[in-house]
Amino acid sequence: MKSQPSTLLAEVRTFRQNHPDVRYVDLIALDIPGHFYGKRYPIEMLEKVAAGSPLKLPQNAVLLGVQGGLFKIGDYCFHDGDPDANRRLVPGTLKPVNWESQPLGQMMITSDGTDAPIEFEPREVLAKVLERLHHKGIHPVVAFELEFYLFDKQLDNGLPQFARDPLSGDADDQPNLHIERLSRFSDVLDDMAQTAKDQGIDITVITAELGPGQFEINFGHLDDGLRAADWAALFCRSTRGVALKHGYRASFMAKPYLQFPGSGMHVHVSLYDGAGNNLLAAHQQQSLRHAVAGCLELLPHCMPIFSPNHNAFRRLGGTVNAATRASWGFEDRDACVRIPESDPRNLRIEHRLASADANPYLVLAAILAGLEHGLEAKRDPIAPLNDDRTSGADFPLDMLDAVRAMQHHAVVRDKLGAEFVDVYCENKRQDHLAFQQEINAREYRWFL
Known part of the structure; x- marks a missing residue:
């Protein structure tokens, strides 16, 4: 399930060539209620991630409620130190966003396929069933x-x-x-x-x-x-x-x-x-x-x-x-x-x-x-x-x-x-x- 950095790097560089006006890319993943969370990355930093640099976001972002708040669920959120978890780029999902007022890109990220996937991430749950x-x-x-x-x-x-x-x-x-x-x-x-x-x-x-x-x-x-x-x-x-x-x-x-x-x-x-x-x-x-x-x-x-x-x-x-x-x-x-x-x-x-x-x-x-x-x-x-x-x-x-x-x-x-x-x-x-x-x-x- 892991992608070769060379493949991802080629995808990012091709995107930059085709969309030279795009300066930022939203890296997005779906949480439990079905809302996207993530970060907006400068496209230069995205190239570094594609080349193999770590991509980490808080593990508990997956646990957000419908209104975006965190609930106490076992030891998660309030007794675990709110740790980061590794994410990876999903190949083939780097695309332009044409509904915003400024040029923008977006790309999906996920913990599935990483060394320590988040067990309750929706995409990881489906990945396990399919596997x-x-x-x-x-x-x-x-x-x-x-x-x-x-x-x-x-x-x-x-x-x-x-x-x-x-x-x-x-x-x-x-x-x-x-x-x-x-x-x-x-x-x-x-x-x-x-x-x-x-x-x-x-x-x-x-x-x-x-x-x-x-x-x-x-x-x-x-x-x-x-x-x-x-x-x-x-x-x-x-x-x-x-x-x-x-x-x-x-x-x-x-x-x-x-x-x-x-x-x-x-x-x-x-x-x-x-x-x-x-x-x-x-x-x-x-x-x-x-x-x-x-x-x-x-x-x-x-x-x-x-x-x-x-x-x-x-x-x-x-x-x-x-x-x-x-x-x-x-x-x-x-x-x-x-x-x-x-x-x-x-x-x-x-x-x-x-x-x-x-x-x-x-x-x-x-x-x-x-x-x-x-x-x-x-x-x-x-x-x-x-x-x-x-x-x-x-x-x-x-x-x-x-x-x-x-x-x-x-x-x-x-x-x-x-x-x-x-x-x-x-x-x-x-x-x-x-x-x-x-x-x-x-x-x-x-x-x-």
């Missing part, structure tokens, strides 16, 4: 789909306003799936797509979704799970930046409007052996059934990953295509695990439960852990929704219940790492409790 699968001869192919909303740039007393239709100037407040919405918002959408491509992301289909100002963008399939998750993370960053440049806010918030559909992160996964055979199609698709059963078994115990905050739980149920129980089905968008129609070579699952603001590294790690567990346990799943519309298993619908279901589950701890599970669950518990420490206007209306 284990590869040792077993299992090679995932992955594609993400992300839904998001556009809002007006200006908030109204802190509340989002509908995006203005560029053609009429009126609020785009009508839910619809019309193709004309893509034309009306084509300037910002085209810029989002091109900017993503400039970051090396393979953008494919763009869809106008049901909610007002809601869209979905799909990415190409990759046989590199880490890179697929990188794409999802980088897309969120660039999309927010491009939206602001055009006078909008782009948000991947799970449920910004109670009366309209939430935004999800859909993940397509197929599994192949070393010869390129689709493992899910083996034994007349019996392996598919086993994999689905494993996904559904672990799903209730991974809810803090799929619904990572208070708002994300609002998305579950009551609207179009949002499940309230762990379920599966063929060509059924009401299911958590959908099996799209395909030939045996391309047979795959579509995992539809995660909210759009979930951490893509952890979502993919949890999905792959479920598939792996299912292939090992070889159990049959519950009935698909196609046969029984009431089929499904309950899962937690609030954060504290979800954390309890996750923290002590033996298979989840084994597949994702016990240290990560403990740290992650405490991070989510503390974030949830911190969220409750504010009296809102509704409480005064109800109880004053």
